[in-house]
Amino acid sequence: MTSTKSSTKQKLADPRPKITEEDGHYLVVGGQCSECDYSMITAPPLCPRCGNSTMKEETFGPKGKVFSSTVMHFSLEGRKGPTTLAYIDLEQGPRLLVHINNFSEDYGPPPGSIVTIVGQTEQGDPAVIVSKSSTNENSNA
Numbered sequence: 077m078t079s080t081k082s083s084t085k086q087k088l089a090d091p092r093p094k095i096t097e098e099d100g101h102y103l104v105v106g107g108q109c110s111e112c113d114y115s116m117i118t119a120p121p122l123c124p125r126c127g128n129s130t131m132k133e134e135t136f137g138p139k140g141k142v143f144s145s146t147v148m149h150f151s152l153e154g155r156k157g158p159t160t161l162a163y164i165d166l167e168q169g170p171r172l173l174v175h176i177n178n179f180s181e182d183y184g185p186p187p188g189s190i191v192t193i194v195g196q197t198e199q200g201d202p203a204v205i206v207s208k209s210s211t212n213e214n215s216n217a
């Protein structure tokens with residue numbers, strides 16, 4: 077009996093978003109439901125919110141706002157620590173986990189900070205910088 081298994085290892089799908097460049101701006105290529113406008117960094121065949129099957133390709137960014145962030149004080153595969161990670165909410169779009177390339181090594185950018193997608197890293201992640209750090213001046217009122 078011969079095996080029908082392929083000799084090549086099945087490659088897992090890369091969950092990171094695709095980045096495209098339009099007029100000098102870097103945008104995330106995602107999907108949006110044409111029925112309920114739900115936005116995602118992928119375009120699945122069915123909308124997870126309303127079940128509609130007419131997802132269309134949409135681009136988001138280049139700006140976003142920090143939802144939360146953290147600094148990991150250890151090295152990851154291909155990256156020397158510390159590494160700043162943040163969830164960002166893209167303009168008119170979905171939430172995305174990114175590496176922040178230009179912030180303090182001690183703490184991440186505060187929630188509300190404005191970030192900009194500036195391309196793609198060598199590792200294939202969205203390259204994101206903080207363009208305006210939020211302060212907590214107004215939260216002590």
Ligand SMILES: [Zn+2]
Nearest residue numbers: 109112123126
């Ligand atoms: Zn929908």
